[in-house]
Amino acid sequence: MRLRKLYVAILHFTLLHLVSAEIFSAITAGIAAAATGLYYSGRCYVGECCHQNHMPADFDRMFTKFDLVLDVCIFVVELKKNLESKMFGQHIAIKTIVNALKHHWSSDHIQKPLTISLHGSPGTGKNYITAFVKKSLYSKGVDSKFVHHWVGRIHFRLEEEVTKYQNNLYSWIKGNVTMCGRQLFIFDEVDKMPAKILDIIKPMIDYNERVEGVDYRQSIFIFISNTGSAAIVDTYLDFWKNGNRREGIKLKDFEKIITQGAFNEAGGFYRSDTIKSNLIDHYIPFLPMELEHVRMCIVQEFNIRNVTPSEHQIQNVLEYIEWGPNPENVFSKTGCKRLSQKVAVISAAGDEY
Template sequence: MKLRRGALRAAVGLALLPLLLGQASAVEPISLGLAIAGAAASALTGFISYPRLYCYFRECCLQRHDRRVAAALQENLDKRLFGQHLVSKVVVKAVKGFLNNSNVKKPLTLSLHGWTGTGKNFVSKIVAESIYKRGLQSKYVHQFVATLHFPHAHNINLYKDQLQSWIRGNVSICPRSLFIFDEMDKMHAGLIDSIKPFLDYYEFLDGVSYRQAIFIFLSNAGAEKITEVALDFWRNGKRREDIQLQDMQNALSVSVFNNKNSGFWHSTLIDRNLIDYFVPFLPLEYRHVKMCVRVEVESRGYAVDEDILTRIADEMTYFPREERIYSDKGCKTVDAKLDYYYDF
């Protein structure tokens, strides 16, 4: 309360200065300058010392209230993510529970798996936007792409050192840092194990606590296993919405662990149970593709033309070859196809 009153008095003082300038002729210029400088300094001190006011104008670590994060995350996923009932349920619960826990024992670690175009990058983007207003552009959100940031196998030891230094330095600045690793299926085996200490249950490592950080991994690895389960449900006349996390989580983690083309191949992160959730993204059906097209059309401000929606969905290729149930690119090429049909 004292900080608030101090900031308020300083702000009021600055606001009244212009009214006093009419009497400036009776005041020496130097005295007036010192008065203005003093009032400005007092206002700035109050401004900086009152965190909520400061963070209104500048991005801060731990900026949004935990309940607001969960509400924003749920709303965005409900409106813009289709065909992924497991993702919506698991991600919201995991993030909400983690942020509401004042005594977490380790960082939150999510591993998102599924085919291209099913929504993995989109969900990581939504999580970032829910926690920080600037989303992926926030200085507290760090994104790594395997083929861009770690392209050469012979430099793996250098990459390990650089990755450790980057994470250590940024968590020291902001405990609630978010790290996103894309293309885990293309990452060199063993590289990701270099961050194992940061994901473990240590209270401090060299004076730094990593327990409030969030790590998200994105990978195509395990997509075959996910499709296998989904297809089995479909062939047995069961709804995809009846698929439960336990129907595939164990099989998914084993599949990823034993995949030699995955950055998680025999990874200690899996072996030591440091990944909290393996989140399966189901392959998208025809109806989900149409939903994606509709939302994209509306977001661009175009009038929805049902004929165009149907034509775009029909142009997608689907698998398996006999049943043609799932889009092989998910919703990934929707943007490009819309550019063609709505080229005014």
């Protein structure tokens, strides 16, 4: 009997010890996980991390189909609302960009990075719309470390340095995407870049699951250029002469002429492998601005300054606009550029101007 009691006691002690060790191990692991979580939460609170709190449009974070649909709807409605209320005359650009972004980060079957090329005359809204995209995709907007913006005449000035630029560009993109796949890369003034410089990114924007171990498919590349702008103006002028409604013109009416312009005109896309290989998803035209659109830009600039402009003030600003092409003279040669400075002077002067 005593041996049996001793055996039971030893068994109880052993089991208790094992359970206690397991509980202690679980508690220790829990504390470690909590500490790690607090560290990253704190770091992400003061900084910026590659997760949904800093990426409002990160649709893949949703747990249910309902959440996914709801989040997509909120993002699309918000971005579309902002663009339609603050951009004028660019229905093709607004519709295409909103839908492209929506499908890119909400799709379960992304085959390649999203690549968008914006084309048109100065002042038609190419950089303006890009600013809204930055703010919509990232909580820190233009200040996000996931947003990278190059300007042709600043960052890629010298023809003889093309190889150096290419190597630096490849390393920079690869390094950033390795840390976080949801990056936004913007190449402004592509027409001011040396030819072939963008060929280096061809493998990154191609239909590859991985390039040297890195998955680029969730990234977004936006190219901004004036190439093809003359063809866009001529094509739209023909529509205008034939009495076609601006809102009835579609993307397909311009994509071919823009592709030809980007490929054949001087700049970073001249005879480019990215165009030869059909790796640009959308060539988006920014249509020339007519009088009604320029007027809306002027009113918006006054409203930003909390001024409701009189017709006299609007006409004062319009006097600085140069119109073309001859003999029709129906499009602003500078779009809505330079209006802000003129409005600032006239709004300050009031009725005395």
